[in-house]
Amino acid sequence: MTETVRDYVAAHTHRLHADLDAWLRIPSISADPEHRADVRRSAEWAAEALRRSGFETVEVWETGNDGHPAVYAERHVGDDKPTVVVYGHHDVQPVDPLELWESPPFEPTIRGDDLYARGAVDDKGQVLFHLLGLEAALAVYGEIGVNLKVLVEGEEEIGSPNFAALLRRERERLRCDVVVVSDTGIFDKDTPSMCIGMRGMVYAQLDVYGPRVDLHSGSFGGGVPNPATELARLVAALHDDQRHVTIPGFYDRVVPLSERERELMAALPFDEAAWLDDAASTATLGEAGYSTLERVGARPTAEVNGIWGGYTGAGQKTIIPADAHAKISFRLVADQRPEEVEAAVRAWVAATLADGLRHEMTFFGGVRPCLTPLDHPAVQAATRAMEQAFGTRVLYTREGGSGPEADLAEVLEAPVVFLGVGLPDDRIHSPNEKVHLPYLAKGAEAAAYLWRELAELPR
Amino acid sequence: MTETVRDYVAAHTHRLHADLDAWLRIPSISADPEHRADVRRSAEWAAEALRRSGFETVEVWETGNDGHPAVYAERHVGDDKPTVVVYGHHDVQPVDPLELWESPPFEPTIRGDDLYARGAVDDKGQVLFHLLGLEAALAVYGEIGVNLKVLVEGEEEIGSPNFAALLRRERERLRCDVVVVSDTGIFDKDTPSMCIGMRGMVYAQLDVYGPRVDLHSGSFGGGVPNPATELARLVAALHDDQRHVTIPGFYDRVVPLSERERELMAALPFDEAAWLDDAASTATLGEAGYSTLERVGARPTAEVNGIWGGYTGAGQKTIIPADAHAKISFRLVADQRPEEVEAAVRAWVAATLADGLRHEMTFFGGVRPCLTPLDHPAVQAATRAMEQAFGTRVLYTREGGSGPEADLAEVLEAPVVFLGVGLPDDRIHSPNEKVHLPYLAKGAEAAAYLWRELAELPR
Numbered sequence: 001m002t003e004t005v006r007d008y009v010a011a012h013t014h015r016l017h018a019d020l021d022a023w024l025r026i027p028s029i030s031a032d033p034e035h036r037a038d039v040r041r042s043a044e045w046a047a048e049a050l051r052r053s054g055f056e057t058v059e060v061w062e063t064g065n066d067g068h069p070a071v072y073a074e075r076h077v078g079d080d081k082p083t084v085v086v087y088g089h090h091d092v093q094p095v096d097p098l099e100l101w102e103s104p105p106f107e108p109t110i111r112g113d114d115l116y117a118r119g120a121v122d123d124k125g126q127v128l129f130h131l132l133g134l135e136a137a138l139a140v141y142g143e144i145g146v147n148l149k150v151l152v153e154g155e156e157e158i159g160s161p162n163f164a165a166l167l168r169r170e171r172e173r174l175r176c177d178v179v180v181v182s183d184t185g186i187f188d189k190d191t192p193s194m195c196i197g198m199r200g201m202v203y204a205q206l207d208v209y210g211p212r213v214d215l216h217s218g219s220f221g222g223g224v225p226n227p228a229t230e231l232a233r234l235v236a237a238l239h240d241d242q243r244h245v246t247i248p249g250f251y252d253r254v255v256p257l258s259e260r261e262r263e264l265m266a267a268l269p270f271d272e273a274a275w276l277d278d279a280a281s282t283a284t285l286g287e288a289g290y291s292t293l294e295r296v297g298a299r300p301t302a303e304v305n306g307i308w309g310g311y312t313g314a315g316q317k318t319i320i321p322a323d324a325h326a327k328i329s330f331r332l333v334a335d336q337r338p339e340e341v342e343a344a345v346r347a348w349v350a351a352t353l354a355d356g357l358r359h360e361m362t363f364f365g366g367v368r369p370c371l372t373p374l375d376h377p378a379v380q381a382a383t384r385a386m387e388q389a390f391g392t393r394v395l396y397t398r399e400g401g402s403g404p405e406a407d408l409a410e411v412l413e414a415p416v417v418f419l420g421v422g423l424p425d426d427r428i429h430s431p432n433e434k435v436h437l438p439y440l441a442k443g444a445e446a447a448a449y450l451w452r453e454l455a456e457l458p459r
Numbered sequence: 460m461t462e463t464v465r466d467y468v469a470a471h472t473h474r475l476h477a478d479l480d481a482w483l484r485i486p487s488i489s490a491d492p493e494h495r496a497d498v499r500r501s502a503e504w505a506a507e508a509l510r511r512s513g514f515e516t517v518e519v520w521e522t523g524n525d526g527h528p529a530v531y532a533e534r535h536v537g538d539d540k541p542t543v544v545v546y547g548h549h550d551v552q553p554v555d556p557l558e559l560w561e562s563p564p565f566e567p568t569i570r571g572d573d574l575y576a577r578g579a580v581d582d583k584g585q586v587l588f589h590l591l592g593l594e595a596a597l598a599v600y601g602e603i604g605v606n607l608k609v610l611v612e613g614e615e616e617i618g619s620p621n622f623a624a625l626l627r628r629e630r631e632r633l634r635c636d637v638v639v640v641s642d643t644g645i646f647d648k649d650t651p652s653m654c655i656g657m658r659g660m661v662y663a664q665l666d667v668y669g670p671r672v673d674l675h676s677g678s679f680g681g682g683v684p685n686p687a688t689e690l691a692r693l694v695a696a697l698h699d700d701q702r703h704v705t706i707p708g709f710y711d712r713v714v715p716l717s718e719r720e721r722e723l724m725a726a727l728p729f730d731e732a733a734w735l736d737d738a739a740s741t742a743t744l745g746e747a748g749y750s751t752l753e754r755v756g757a758r759p760t761a762e763v764n765g766i767w768g769g770y771t772g773a774g775q776k777t778i779i780p781a782d783a784h785a786k787i788s789f790r791l792v793a794d795q796r797p798e799e800v801e802a803a804v805r806a807w808v809a810a811t812l813a814d815g816l817r818h819e820m821t822f823f824g825g826v827r828p829c830l831t832p833l834d835h836p837a838v839q840a841a842t843r844a845m846e847q848a849f850g851t852r853v854l855y856t857r858e859g860g861s862g863p864e865a866d867l868a869e870v871l872e873a874p875v876v877f878l879g880v881g882l883p884d885d886r887i888h889s890p891n892e893k894v895h896l897p898y899l900a901k902g903a904e905a906a907a908y909l910w911r912e913l914a915e916l917p918r
Contacts, residue, residue, distance in 0.1 A: 224743060281674075281683040317765070400678045
């Protein structure tokens with residue numbers, strides 16, 4: 001008798017739960033030097049779990065700069081089969097403030113259908129559903145139709161400082177046709193969804209210099225360019241009245257939202273009041289002609305992250321400041337290129353800033369946006385897998401920021417699809433992080449279906 | 460034989476020099492608590508000198524809040540005569556950096572025609588020329604035609620914190636028809652001039668609040684108002700493209716520059732390159748349609764004195780700041796009223812700032828501008844006195860900032876005229892402060908002539 005994937009998963013979730021309980025007891029806080037050994041222990045635990053699940057090659061990978069180790073596992077089926085890299089991470093966020101946890105963060109506790117612990121959904125639970133999914137697929141189908149490579153990072157919660165270098169070093173071994181990222185969530189409990197794109201970024205510091213020293217604003221006020229005033233005028237000129245970014249060429253490479261994506265995005269049950277409450281803000285404001293979800297996910301932006309210059313103490317000091325500064329970041333969407341945006345920003349600032357001022361610009365990093373369009377075969381395959389698991393239509397989202405996903409897409413030159421089952425109220429990074437156990441089972445199911453779907457991927 | 464004032468002054472400058480030498484040796488640094496007793500000693504020295512010069516009533520006036528004492532002297536001629544208050548100050552600036560002085564700051568040293576010491580021109584020399592002027596007038600004319608009141612402050616160099624209160628307390632005794640301020644200078648060595656107006660000020664701090672906490676600019680960027688961006692847009696909106704201030708009503712009470720004043724101001728040998736060098740700046744920038752001298756003296760302004768918000772450390776932090784702040788000051792010209800400008804600024808900010816932000820405004824103090832128009836009889840009288848002393852035409856200037864002069868004009872409700880003989884290169888507040896001795900003699904002469912001129916003042 002041939003069991004179904006659903007039946008197999010249901011009959012074996014206790015193994016997923018037992019593994020998760022064991023792994024979550026390892027406090028792999030990457031940000032805390034005192035937990036350095038725990039992060040390594042977590043990597044070794046993951047390696048052992050991957051070996052048990054039938055991966056032939058399992059290695060703990062050291063990262064550069066004495067960073068935390070990643071885990072790599074490989075299961076080869078055939079050179080003629082598509083190859084998939086599954087990405088997740090085994091490090092977790094700090095737990096402060098500890099007193100707000102209803103049960104200790106590293107003593108996994110089930111209440112109702114949820115399991116509470118630091119790392120439950122971000123990201124140990126979502127790594128582990130892949131192991132049960134693989135077991136189910138093997139049990140039900142006999143074999144899966146893709147070569148599977150799993151990469152579990154240990155530094156995601158500290159900004160993946162060594163991840164891009166690791167990917168470049170191991171580019172050959174990580175060669176693949178598609179990347180599956182399991183570190184995200186669905187829109188809400190009733191709305192299964194998949195992220196299809198993440199914004200990139202260009203981050204600049206602008207230093208504006210006027211007089212060599214602070215001037216008395218009585219003697220000189222009104223007669224010379226004031227760096228703080230002129231910086232403010234420059235910042236104001238970043239956007240027009242419609243809140244479009246005014247920098248020439250900024251939008252040239254932006255892939256317009258398709259009518260179909262806009263329709264599907266509009267079908268998401270977005271609760272603007274609740275979102276504003278999350279934002280601790282009282283009003284939306286953004287680019288004319290786009291919804292809030294489009295503005296924060298699918299449109300590029302210019303934001304001031306910091307601004308300073310002149311006197312900032314108590315009371316009054318009547319000066320024209322000698323200098324003024326701003327941190328300005330640009331969120332990018334496909335197919336904007338960080339290096340082109342940087343050049344456009346530099347040219348615009350030089351052309352826009354008032355005469356009589358000197359300026360310098362420093363750019364930090366630069367992250368490419370990534371987008372796998374919803375009609376891409378990999379996205380369609382993942383959609384079918386998710387729809388089969390959840391039994392309902394799957395919608396699409398975009399993420400406003402990006403982490404290692406951009407590195408994966410750029411270095412591995414493969415489309416990225418997001419298979420995640422987190423919920424908006426899972427409290428990632430906060431006290432009482434949890435995972436909804438029935439959705440971990442859905443994740444395992446979806447993973448099992450996905451390998452069948454991806455086996456048909458045009459290569 | 461009737462001597463001339465000039466001859467008398469020339470024959471007795473040694474007394475002025477000897478007095479000045481003695482007074483300058485008292486280090487009356489009001490900013491330094493260690494020199495507290497010296498400031499008092501300086502007041503007592505001045506009181507004694509005023510007594511010697513024939514003032515009937517001489518008093519050391521205590522100020523409020525345990526401040527430094529002022530000196531008051533009165534010489535009454537007749538109830539039917541106009542009354543003049545002469546204002547100066549006996550405290551001096553600190554002397555750091557001491558190593559840059561070519562001779563010790565409190566050991567007056569004559570080199571060429573200049574006497575070097577802290578306080579030489581600011582303001583002890585300019586107080587003392589009045590005493591020689593009075594002696595000369597009495598010697599040559601037998602009597603002067605005005606009642607003379609002298610007020611020598613001890614806290615001018617620390618911002619006159621108790622001066623307005625002192626004026627209010629002694630308003631009755633200080634009742635007068637005109638105030639003569641001797642604490643300024645002339646345009647340059649070859650261009651005798653008189654200041655006729657000083658700008659006032661309104662100083663505001665603006666606090667803008669957006670989200671309750673810093674937000675992740677990836678998740679929320681482009682969707683909610685950013686306090687730093689919106690503050691910058693507000694600051695930018697302070698001026699239009701012509702650099703006029705845009706706040707409704709701001710210019711309503713501004714007394715336009717007369718054609719005659721503009722012509723006379725244009726006749727000043729203003730060296731813009733040298734002025735820019737002083738400003739340590741490389742370009743002028745200001746209100747269209749006005750010269751630099753007009754912009755910094757006779758036109759109101761809006762200047763950012765400080766701005767801050769969000770992340771200001773090294774590298775990048777991707778936040779939408781929860782708040783942003785600016786210090787913004789407005790220089791006022793006659794007849795703008797600080798309280799009206801404050802109300803206009805408050806209304807404009809409330810109407811201009813983007814929705815979804817909360818803001819607070821705090822105003823510090825508020826100084827009235829003062830202006831005695833050049834056709835005012837007191838200005839004309841002082842002009843004739845200066846022209847007689849210098850033997851050449853006298854031009855007019857405006858000062859961009861103001862100190863106790865605004866208090867004098869406002870509390871005493873009298874026109875203020877400026878009789879000063881400092882030079883632009885006298886290095887007030889800097890090492891090697893000096894006074895040009897021949898011009899102290901011109902000051903004494905002009906003072907003697909002034910009492911005759913003011914005797915004719917319509918009352």
